[in-house]
């Protein structure tokens with residue numbers, strides 16, 4: 001091992017700690033400890049003349065004996081490209097997997113929860129631009145996964161945290177993405193991309209680390225691809241039915257679930273790309289859950305004599321999966337049903353309505369939704385690019401919720417058919433848990449239905 005001098009300014013930038021009067025000049029001598037980065041604190045003068053305490057980063061780099069540098073020559077500051085279908089090219093640094101990937105680019109405004117986003121199967125076919133500029137600092141832990149895989153196309157971020165600092169973390173984000181074969185690109189002007197997407201709408205892009213591909217080749221690849229009309233559900237759904245038992249932990253005990261759990265309800269959950277916390281919340285509300293693949297026939301599901309059926313969230317264009325709409329239609333009216341996100345869009349179609357593609361969709365953790373019957377406003381987590389057009393719904397179907405940012409339909413009910421659905425995510429906890437009572441409402445619908453039958 002040898003000691004290496006590392007420019008302090010570089011360390012400070014990558015450590016996301018601002019400018020320190022002491023260490024912005026000169027070099028920091030790294031130790032031989034083998035730890036990548038160590039923090040300490042010091043007094044600094046801020047731009048406005050005040051004094052503040054900021055952490056500073058000291059860097060220790062392992063360098064093998066006789067090998068003075070591990071940096072590849074010629075030096076490059078970028079080794080990955082994102083090419084959008086509008087012809088713009090964004091150069092940055094690769095992390096996670098390498099290769100070439102095409103997907104639709106969407107932006108997510110959540111301040112936290114990158115791991116839940118990475119493992120939400122509804123992002124299949126999409127690159128997620130995180131608008132929060134610093135990603136990776138809390139690492140990865142096994143408790144926050146929303147599914148076992150990362151189905152999204154890739155992750156586009158401003159800055160990748162060089163350190164992982166969380167007591168639950170077992171792994172660094174870049175190692176995890178490499179293992180999951182998901183590409184990431186950092187050092188991208190995510191604000192500029194977000195503004196472009198807000199103005200022009202979602203765009204298809206290609207992410208590549210392959211320097212043998214010309215910009216023109218990559219651009220053509222982006223222009224030849226579309227997410228519209230593709231069945232992405234079949235790529236993420238389970239292959240065989242299974243029982244789900246796990247429930248949420250004590251951090252969710254504030255909710256009505258504890259009281260509702262006195263009865264047991266048999267629920268069949270259609271897996272269109274189901275997020276695990278949906279299943280955990282249902283289990284906490286006293287449901288015994290059987291998860292079935294997206295293609296499981298309605299007749300087989302009804303043979304299980306369920307008290308209720310869940311139609312889960314899922315990726316892609318809801319109008320591209322007529323087989324799933326058919327299944328939902330075969331079930332309508334027979335048992336209480338609850339649709340979440342893709343499930344809501346499938347229910348809307350099964351009831352006779354149509355879905356449409358939104359300009360750039362809703363992806364974030366603070367979308368206000370109004371429950372029209374009560375006027376109650378929920379702060380919700382959302383992830384969708386399509387919506388149900390209420391004007392196309394038949395009489396009897398009521399819009400129960402609207403998104404207050406743009407007035408789009410965020411929930412439906414059709415009491416005669418025992419249907420309820422919401423376009424957003426009651427299982428998420430982006431801070432508030434305002435939408436959790438939706439599970440309670442589903443349980444009440446099953447309870448009332450059971451009592452009506454007896």
Ligand SMILES: NC(=O)CC[C@H](N)C(=O)O
Nearest residue numbers: 313314316341342385386
């Ligand atoms: N989260 C979801 O279920 C998303 C539904 C659908 N893929 C959409 O983008 O609208």
